[in-house]
Amino acid sequence: MPKSNDSEHVLSNRLTKVIETRFENDQETLEALRQLSSFYKDNTLQARRNLRSQIEKRSLLINENFLSAFREVKESFDDVYNDVADMSKSIRDMTNRLQNARIQTKHLLDQTNSLNNESINNEMQIQVATAFINKFQLTQDELVALHGSKTRKDSTVTMDIFKALDKVQTIHANCKLLMQSGHQTLASDIMEQMTLHQEGALERLYRWSQNHCRNVDNPELTEIIQKAMERLQDRPVLFKYVIDEYCISRRATLVGEFIDALTRGGPSGNPSPIEMRAHDPQIYITDMLAWLNKAIPVEKQKLNTLLAKCTKIDTSQDLENALSSICEGICQPLKIRIEKILAVPIEASIFYAVTNLIRYYRKTMAKVTSGGLLESTMLELQEKSETAFLQSLQNQVTNMLVRVEAPPRDLSPTHSINNLLCVLRDILSTASMSEGRESDMGRIAQTVMEPLLRAMNEQASRLPPTDMAVYMLNCMYSMYTCLSLYQYMEDRLERLQAQSEAQIDTLTSEQASSLVAILNLGPIYTILQDSSHGPLSSIPGMEPSNLRNFLIKMDTLATKPESMLLPQINLLSSSQHKKSVQKRAFDVLIAIYKQLYEAVYNPANLYENPETIFNKSPDELLTLMSNAK
Known part of the structure; x- marks a missing residue:
């Protein structure tokens, strides 16, 4: 019983496994079934019994087909093996022959390698020599650029000379490095050679610059001359000689242009010659100075162009000195013509206009060029024009006052x-x-x-x-x-x-004296000044009746102050002067009136009822006279 149960249990497990198996996920089973369906057509008992034998037959047929195909492959591989064996044998034969040939040609190969190495070394030496020559020597074209052609006399300078000079300076710098590497003798020889080339080129530049400094206006030569001056600044003496030559040339040119402007005028006579306006001193001098004021900045601009590339020297001072030298030539003709104008007797106003013109242009030109003969000439002309102006003015004053005129009747200034x-x-x-x-x-x-x-x-x-x-x-x-x-x-x-x-x-004294005389105040004032007398009322002339006559005249003067003024006072041109004279004269009278008023009111003088004599106080009289004015 136990064995029967175990068998059933195993069978049950297998059935369970088969039932639980999901063939849709088993690719091998599906493929087997797919192959089985290709030859298993009828699902009969007989077919199921013969299924194993059919499968075995089919497997045997497949193996036989595979064996047949593999036999063909083996035969192909055998053929290949035989061919490879033949090739290997041929290669061994060729290798043996090559080894024999190499042994036989070994000496020739050694010689060939030695020659190849020597050729490579020679090529390297050639390259080193070529590089050294390029680095430390000048080419024939560069030598021609520096010194000119020996076969023909050609003094023309081109931009190539500056490139060659730059290379000379570069070689100088490289020679210093060469000396540091231990080749002192070679470097010294090269530096000496380069120095000779440089000096010769600078000498050539100097001669060319002297010959062509007049052509500074030529645009084709401008850059070359600038670079030449830049190189020559390292040689101050040669540089100065070129500047002097330039100044001489430009001085003569400037003088010629000035003389042409004076005598010939512009192209085709437009503008007209300055000398044609010599009859008008002011216009004549203005035209000359205006021409110079326009020409001098042009010369300064040309000098700036000439020295544009000079940075190693004080070009401002050199430019100032050169411009002063250029302007020296025009000083004499300018001075002669202006002095000739100043020597002619003309009106002082014209002389003064000329003086101001010279002052203005002197200051304007000094902004462009200071110092030198031109500035001293302008200063001298300015001083002479000032002297001529003052002398002319003095002569004009003297001539106008040479005859002493009698003052007119109205006492106004004479004509x-x-x-x-x-x-x-x-x-x-x-x-x-x-x-x-x-x-x-x-x-x-x-x-x-x-x-x-x-x-x-x-x-x-x-x-x-x-x-x-x-x-x-x-x-x-x-x-x-x-x-x-x-x-x-x-x-x-x-x-x-x-x-x-x-x-x-x-005038106040005269007016006051006149008023005192008109009012007859003289005796009264004299008595008032004498302190030795007794009471004033007992002195003759100081009686109340006499004082009343004086006061009547004072009242008339107070109401009509101008009625007793001197006739000459009305001839004064200034109303302020007239008022001042009148006020000061009246102040004298008021002072005397006040003194008399105080004396009458003084009890010691024994005047009865002084208020009947003086009905106005000094302040009231002063107010009345002020209002009457």
């Missing part, structure tokens, strides 16, 4: 004084806009005012004191009015003011 003041006003108006106006205006005023004051004093000396004071005040008022319009006249205005005050004092 010559008015004309001279007009001249002074015109010149001062011009001078106030000039550059040196402070100095000029002072000298102009002194040149005119001193003779004018002398002439005025001489004219006034022939007049009575009152007329003289009025005439002097009128003249000085005109002068003061003229000078007060301008700056830097403070000192002269103060002097005129002081002189006017002196004349006002004189």
Whole structure:
């Protein structure tokens, strides 16, 4: 019983396993079934019994087919093996023959290798020699560029000379490295050779630059000349010689152009020659100085172009000296022509215009070139023009005052004084806009005012004191009015003011004396000044009746102050002077009136009812007179 149970259990397990097996995931089983379906058609009992034998037959057939196919492969491999064996045999034969040939040609191969090595060494030496020559020697073309061709006389310099000089300098620098590597003798020889080439090239550049410095305007030569000057700056002496040659050339050219502008004018006569305007000094000198003012910056620009590449020296100082040297040639013709104008007697105003022109252009040219003969010439011409102007002005003043005119009846300034003041006003108006106006205006005023004051004093000396004071005040008022319009006249205005005050004092004294005489105040004032007398009321002339007559006249003067003024006072040109004289004269009267008023009201003088004598106090009288003015 136990065995039967075990068999059933095993069978049950197998059935369970078969049932649980999922054939759709078993690819081998599916493939086997697919193959089985190809030849298992009928599911019969007989077919199931013959299934094993059919499978075995099918397997046997497959093995037989495989064996047949493998036999063909084996035969193919046998053929290949035989061919490879034949090839191996042939290769062994060839190898043996090559070994025999190599043994036989070994000496020839050794010689060939030795020759190849020598050839390689020679090629390396050739390359080293070529590199050394290129590095430390100049080519034939470079030598020609430095020294020119020996077969033909050709002094033309091209840009190649500068490239060759650069290479010479590079070789110099390389020789220093060569010396450090132990080849001192070779490096020294090369450096000496390069030095000779460099000096010869610089000498050639120097000669060429001297010959062609006049062609600095040629655009084709500009860059070459600039580079030549750049190289020559290392040789200061040669550099200076070239600059001197250039200055000589440009000086002659500038003088020629200046003379042409004076005598020939521009192309086809446009503009016209400057000499054609010599009859007008102002225009003539303006044209000459304007031409120079335009030409000098052009020369400076040309010098800047010439020295544009010079950076190792102080080109500003060299340029300044060179420009001064170029401008020296025009100084003499300019000086001769301007001095000729200054020697001709013309109006002072024209001379002053010429002076200002010279000053302006001197300052303008100094911005371009300072120092040198041109600046000293312009300074000399300026000083001469200033002297000529002052001399002309002095002569003009003298001529206008040569005849002493009698003052007119209205005591106003004479015609010559008015004309001279007009001249002074015109010149001062011009001078106030000039550059040196402070100095000029002072000298102009002194040149005119001193003779004018002398002439005025001489004219006034022939007049009575009152007329003289009025005439002097009128003249000085005109002068003061003229000078007060301008700056830097403070000192002269103060002097005129002081002189006017002196004349006002004189006129005030005359006016006060006249009023005292009209009012018959002389005896009264004398009595008031004498303190030795007794009471004033007992002194003859100081009676109340006499004092009342004086007070009546004072009342008339207070209501009509101008009625008792001197006639000359009304001839004063300045209302301020008139008021000042009138006020000061009236102040004298008020002072006497006050003194008399106090004396009458003094009980010691025994005046009865003083208020009936003086009905106005000094302050009331002063107010009345002030209102009446």
